[in-house]
Amino acid sequence: MGSLNVSRPETYFLTNEGRRMDKWLHYFDIYERHFSSYRGAKVNIIEFGVSHGGSLRMWRDYFGQQARITGVDIDSRCASLAEDGIDVVIGDQENRAFLNDLAAKVGEIDIVIDDGGHTMAQQIATFEELWPRIRDGGIFLVEDLHTSYWPQYGGGYKRPGTFVEYAKNLVDQQNAWHSRESGQFTIDDYTRSIYGMHVYDSVIVFDKGTINKPINLAIGKPSF
Numbered sequence: 001m002g003s004l005n006v007s008r009p010e011t012y013f014l015t016n017e018g019r020r021m022d023k024w025l026h027y028f029d030i031y032e033r034h035f036s037s038y039r040g041a042k043v044n045i046i047e048f049g050v051s052h053g054g055s056l057r058m059w060r061d062y063f064g065q066q067a068r069i070t071g072v073d074i075d076s077r078c079a080s081l082a083e084d085g086i087d088v089v090i091g092d093q094e095n096r097a098f099l100n101d102l103a104a105k106v107g108e109i110d111i112v113i114d115d116g117g118h119t120m121a122q123q124i125a126t127f128e129e130l131w132p133r134i135r136d137g138g139i140f141l142v143e144d145l146h147t148s149y150w151p152q153y154g155g156g157y158k159r160p161g162t163f164v165e166y167a168k169n170l171v172d173q174q175n176a177w178h179s180r181e182s183g184q185f186t187i188d189d190y191t192r193s194i195y196g197m198h199v200y201d202s203v204i205v206f207d208k209g210t211i212n213k214p215i216n217l218a219i220g221k222p223s224f
């Protein structure tokens, strides 16, 4: 049962002699911070970006045998990297119809890791189509957000349409309960479902949860 034989995915990464993987070193603290409570659990995980298949094996090792791991890549050669406990689906993460078919196939999702093509359109389509498919308590992690600043990916400093600018708007939506401009700034599904956004260098982690109208109370005796 279970192959929870490493304490951190970083250990697996740094000692990997198997299929190649490609991660920035500081991501491993972020993974540990947000993923550790899911280890050993029956979780449904999708990683966009299979490449040589190394990270899928790392997730299998880290989360354990009960986890269902699905890798998605546009490169049809990646289909050959499926193995026991790891499914690989071939498709374009910018294609919303494909994403909806994928969601129907995999069912309710616990964790999405977007390490795919890293263009703005890909990241936004993947978030918009799969966020509703994440269960309450689940996580959506987008990595390599430095592409929001790289012109070859559609990025640029404060450039409209980047994923970082898109995420800044989601900060507004999280706070829409407090809007005084009801005509243009209103509560939406993101207001009601983004429990938290954790912003790191090149990574944003979204926590999903049901959010009700915030309640403010003042309890106790006044001091003045």
Ligand SMILES: C[S@@+](CC[C@H](N)C(=O)[O-])C[C@H]1O[C@@H](n2cnc3c(N)ncnc32)[C@H](O)[C@@H]1O
Pocket: 020, 021, 022, 023, 047, 048, 049, 050, 051, 052, 053, 054, 055, 072, 073, 074, 075, 091, 092, 093, 094, 115, 116, 117, 118, 122
């Ligand atoms: C950074 S690599 C993935 C690395 C892998 N997760 C790892 O840690 O080793 C990015 C992958 O995204 C795939 N990709 C690029 N554009 C894509 C798209 N539109 N849809 C799905 N996958 C895409 C590429 O084929 C490539 O294999």
